[in-house]
Amino acid sequence: MENTITKNSNKKRVIAVGNFDGVHLGHAKVLQTAAKLASEQNAISAALTFLPYPKDFFLGEGTVKRITDNNTKTELILKQGISEHITEEFNQKLSDMNADEFTMLLKNKYNCSAIVCGANFKFGKKAAYGAEDMKKACEKQNMKAVVCVYEEGFSSTAVRELILEGKVSEAAQILGRPFELHGTVLHGRHIGTEIGFPTVNLTANENFLLPKFGVYETRVICEDEFFTGITNVGIAPTVSESKNVRIETFLLNTNKNLYGKEIKVEFIKFIRAEKKFTSLEELKTQIKIDLSQIKR
Numbered sequence: 215m216e217n218t219i220t221k222n223s224n225k226k227r228v229i230a231v232g233n234f235d236g237v238h239l240g241h242a243k244v245l246q247t248a249a250k251l252a253s254e255q256n257a258i259s260a261a262l263t264f265l266p267y268p269k270d271f272f273l274g275e276g277t278v279k280r281i282t283d284n285n286t287k288t289e290l291i292l293k294q295g296i297s298e299h300i301t302e303e304f305n306q307k308l309s310d311m312n313a314d315e316f317t318m319l320l321k322n323k324y325n326c327s328a329i330v331c332g333a334n335f336k337f338g339k340k341a342a343y344g345a346e347d348m349k350k351a352c353e354k355q356n357m358k359a360v361v362c363v364y365e366e367g368f369s370s371t372a373v374r375e376l377i378l379e380g381k382v383s384e385a386a387q388i389l390g391r392p393f394e395l396h397g398t399v400l401h402g403r404h405i406g407t408e409i410g411f412p413t414v415n416l417t418a419n420e421n422f423l424l425p426k427f428g429v430y431e432t433r434v435i436c437e438d439e440f441f442t443g444i445t446n447v448g449i450a451p452t453v454s455e456s457k458n459v460r461i462e463t464f465l466l467n468t469n470k471n472l473y474g475k476e477i478k479v480e481f482i483k484f485i486r487a488e489k490k491f492t493s494l495e496e497l498k499t500q501i502k503i504d505l506s507q508i509k510r
Contacts, residue, residue, distance in 0.1 A: 226327035228252035229320055230261045230296065231348075232335055233268075233370070236281035237290035239390045240332060240368035247362050248330040249295030257327055260298040261291045262320070264308075268341075271304050279423040281373055281393070300324065313343045313351035321355050328358035334369070335361075380426035382481040392433070392480035393425065395461060399472045413446075413462040414472050416479065424459065431483040431508045434463060436475050441465045444504055445479055448488035464501070466508070 230248035234241045245261055252259035265284065269277045282290065288299040302308065311319065316337060320326035329352055335345050345361040352359035368388050376385040377393055386392045397416040414434070418424055427448035434441040445463040463479055485504050491497040 224325070226255065226257040227260045227298075227324050228255060228257050228328040228330065229300070229324060229326045230259075230330045231320075231337075232261075232263065232331060234261060234263055234287060234291060235267075235278075235370040236373050236389055237287060237294075238368055238370065238373055238388045240362075240364035240388075242294050242390065243364045244330055244332050244362045245291060245294035245296050247360055248328075249297075251328055251330065251358070251360065252297075255327060258298060259296045260300050260324065261296050262300045262302055262324075263287065264304040265301050266304055268304055268309070271309070276421045279374065280421060281370060281377075281389075281423050283422065286394075286396075310339050312338055313347040314354060316343075317348065317351040317355050317357060321357060326357065328352075328360065330360045330362065333361050333363045374423055377423055377425045380428055380430075380484040380487075382425055382430065383483055386482075392482055394478050394480045395422075395424070396476065396478040399475050399477055401473060412469075413464050414477065415463075416461040416477070418459040418461060424461075425481060426484070427459075427488040429485040429488065429504050430481050431485060432463060433480040433482060434465060435478040435480070436472055439470075441468055441470075442508060443479070444485070444501070444508060445481070446488065451488070451490035466505070 228248050228251045230244050232241065232244065234245075237245075248261070249259040266275065267278055267280070284301065291299050317329065320329060329348060331345055331348060333345050335348070337343050337348075349359040349361065373385050373388050373393075376382070376388070382393050395416060397419075399414045400417060401415070425447055428446070430445045430447065432443040432445040434443045443463040443465050445461065447461050448459065449457055450460055450462065461479065485507055491500065
């Protein structure tokens with residue numbers, strides 16, 4: 215998605231700065247603070263993020279598995295009252311900037327009058343600068359700086375760790391919403407159809423976070439319709455020797471054809487780990503047990 219920058223505007227900007235991966239409740243506090251301050255200053259509220267991710271720039275793409283893609287991140291950021299999502303290219307020059315150079319960049323390039331960040335925000339060469347350095351640099355530029363402190367444990371790292379452990383309901387408490395995967399529904403192997411449980415299938419993207427392999431209660435959203443689902447994330451060892459990761463969802467109480475459509479799969483609750491069954495009949499029996507644990 216292109217930067218959502220207001221065209222031909224000479225108004226000042228209040229800029230919330232960070233990666234904002236996942237746009238969790240701590241991020242929401244930073245973004246809402248920026249939106250409120252912008253309103254008070256009659257300025258434009260903006261969020262500035264970086265692509266590629268700094269760790270990906272130094273260590274290679276996919277080093278940090280992302281919680282949200284850039285389009286979803288933009289949608290979530292704008293929902294917090296922010297008017298613009300600016301994506302700044304992360305490169306060696308930006309990496310080497312000190313606090314004064316970084317604040318000057320925002321002032322000169324984006325007409326920034328105030329910067330808002332989280333207390334743990336780091337930037338500059340070897341992440342040597344933090345929120346307090348930002349405040350001191352802003353004072354020199356006659357800019358305002360606001361540092362937001364939010365609940366301990368609210369971080370993108372914590373969200374990733376919980377999701378990798380299958381603790382999707384706990385991750386949702388930090389995100390303020392269920393963890394989600396989305397994409398275009400593809401044709402699968404139709405084995406689910408053979409045993410009476412047809413699935414809608416998504417392909418895993420290796421640059422994005424996946425939950426622990428297993429079975430989950432989920433909610434599927436497609437074209438403003440909502441469906442209760444049960445989703446298996448993993449390699450489906452009972453029916454395949456392939457190590458390719460699959461995201462396969464059986465939808466309850468509908469036989470609607472979703473092939474080729476964009477869907478969102480929200481993960482509500484972990485049911486059990488993935489396992490290999492001795493037969494399709496045994497797998498079928500287990501699916502019925504799994505379904506009994508879902509809130510319909």
